[in-house]
Amino acid sequence: MRICPTMFFILLGTAAVPHLAHAQGNVEVRVDRLEGQMRAVQRKVFPGANGKLIEPDISGQEAVGDTRGTPSGSAVTDLTARVDALESQLSSLTGQIEQNQFKLRQMDEGFTAYKRSTDARLKALEDGRSTGGTSFGGGDEPAPIASSRPSTARPTTRPTPSGTVPSRATPPPVSSTRDPARAQQVAAIEKPSTGDDGEDAYNYGYRLWEAKLYPEAEAQFRSIPKDFPNHRRVSRAQNMLGRALLDSGKPNLAVLAFYDNYRTLPKGDRAHESLYxxxxxxxxxxxxxxxxxxxxxxxxxxxxxKLSDAMKTGVARGRAAQKCGK
Structure with a gap:
């Protein structure tokens, strides 16, 4: 039996339509799945205000019209291009997520290391204070950094007590009495008596410090927080204790005294000098x-x-020497 050419082409076209429709349907399923994944990723990576999504810079090509049922290759090509674009965007967003997670891990590890180092330094500081240790920081120290010591400023106010009657001022340490010459120097320092024992104790220690009798001044200033814990001169006494230690060549112990004054009395009238x-x-x-x-x-x-002009100058000089920047 012969089939005419017209009937042959009609049958051929009829057979091709289901094949194209099936291919197009598979691509549309892929597109729907990828678009769903893209929306989930966008909600994770590009959250906007009030839960709205921020549109990505690259988007798949939009179909111009409904081409289903049209037996042509253009619809399949368009869908394939959209799939390629979506797969490219999904790969890029996945890479960004991995990079962000890596950076977050780095930040978390850095913060944990900083916290561990800070806790170790504080513990070493507390242990040093209780045992008379001298270390302010923990671990091995790097090579010394060349720097110039900022100029120090003497307190702008000098005590002007009156009276000569002996008071409750703590006597000088026994070591000073073993040297007759030094004992005479200590005895030459007038002990004030104004009726305020805490004030007198501080002023006597200050006079010892002015006379460069640093061990005796140190003992005097140490006694004030113990004997007069609520006196208004406690902050000054603790600060002057640090200065006496610093001037006598004991910067390690001075660090503890200065830091303790700032930590325990941050609102004291000499807390800023202790930091300086x-x-x-x-x-x-x-x-x-x-x-x-x-x-x-x-x-x-x-x-x-609270910084005086002299202290501001010293801070600027010290920051420049340590290359602190602005």
């Missing part, structure tokens, strides 16, 4: 510039209105 001299003590100990710069930053941030 703490930086100088750390400089003498050749501590890392990063530690010294942190002290200067803390000083200028917490007490910007």
């Amino acid at each position: 001299y703490l930086a100088q003590a750390l400089t003498q100990l050749k501590k890392p510039a990063s530690e010294i710069c942190k002290v200067y930053d803390e000083l200028t941030d917490v007490y910007p209105d």
